[in-house]
Amino acid sequence: SQTIHQWPATLVQPVGSPLSLECTVEGTSNPNLYWYRQAAGRGLQLLFYSVGIGQISSEVPQNLSASRPQDRQFILSSKKLLLSDSGFYLCAWTAEPNTEAFFGQGTRLTVV
Amino acid sequence: GENVEQHPSTLSVQEGDSAVIKCTYSDSASNYFPWYKQELGKGPQLIIDIRSNVGEKKDQRIAVTLNKTAKHFSLHITETQPEDSAVYFCAAEGGADGLTFGKGTHLIIQP
Numbered sequence: 001s002q003t004i005h006q007w008p009a010t011l012v013q014p015v016g017s018p019l020s021l022e023c024t025v026e027g028t029s030n031p032n033l034y035w036y037r038q039a040a041g042r043g044l045q046l047l048f049y050s051v052g053i054g055q056i057s058s059e060v061p062q063n064l065s066a067s068r069p070q071d072r073q074f075i076l077s078s079k080k081l082l083l084s085d086s087g088f089y090l091c092a093w094t095a096e097p098n099t100e101a102f103f104g105q106g107t108r109l110t111v112v
Numbered sequence: 113g114e115n116v117e118q119h120p121s122t123l124s125v126q127e128g129d130s131a132v133i134k135c136t137y138s139d140s141a142s143n144y145f146p147w148y149k150q151e152l153g154k155g156p157q158l159i160i161d162i163r164s165n166v167g168e169k170k171d172q173r174i175a176v177t178l179n180k181t182a183k184h185f186s187l188h189i190t191e192t193q194p195e196d197s198a199v200y201f202c203a204a205e206g207g208a209d210g211l212t213f214g215k216g217t218h219l220i221i222q223p
Contacts, residue, residue: 006155034210044156044201044213057209090155098144098205103155 002027006091006104013111019064019078021107023091026072031093033074034101035066038088050074051097086111114139114206118214126222131192133217135202136184142205145178145185150199150216159200160187189219197221 006023013019025031035047046059048066056066063082067075074091091104115138125131137145143164148156162169162176162185169176173192178185189196199216206212 032210043215046209049209059209092155094210097207097210100146100158100161101148101156101203101211103148103157106153106155108153 002093002102004091004093004102004104006107008107009105010108011110013081013109015083015111016080019076019081019085019109021076021089021091021109023074023076023104024072025074025093028072028093028095030071031095032097033068034092034094035074035076036090036092038090038106044090048076081111083111085109113209114142114204114212116202116204116212116214118202118217120217121215122218122220124220124222125192127192127194129192131187131189131196131219133187133200133202133219134184135186135204135214136182137204137212138183139205139207140180140183144205144211145176146203146211147174147176147187148201148203148213150201152198156201192219192221194221194223 003026033050036044048058050056050068064078089107092101094101118135146161147159149159150156160171160174160176162178173190175188199218201216202214203211
């Protein structure tokens, strides 16, 4: 069966520090991968999506970047965190666009 | 692109009563409409979905209805229980970038 792993579960980082959140998927090949941010306990804002290795599309301009170095690995990064980067970050995958999305357990990021 | 509106943002019902959450979408070409449940501190999980060739779908206490002409779809939960308390998201096809989500409904089940 397919599973998605996301870590860490929680993270407290100072302003100006770098960030790296990792997401991996098991049990499937060539998944579509997504990074979402959820602020104030609501609303899923799509940050990045990827349909293949090295292919990244960004939905909103921001202080973050994403990379897909392997088929089932998706990384969210920042060189210098801002206070406004605090939130709940979710990784997700789909087998095809517009089919069921499977979410990771999320990372609670607090920038202090 | 697709735009999804979800109402209400918060819904409080007595245990045992029914709850209804409504969503509208903008793109008439959308054909897939899932509903997700998110418990505190966890990722959303699919609870039910519907495709445009079906007007209604049921799974035990949960049902979803779709009106393609009016471009709206609804989630119905009957005989609500405390464990139904969560945030619920509707979504619709969003093109190549996947699903477009509503802003969520915080459902509170009062004992």
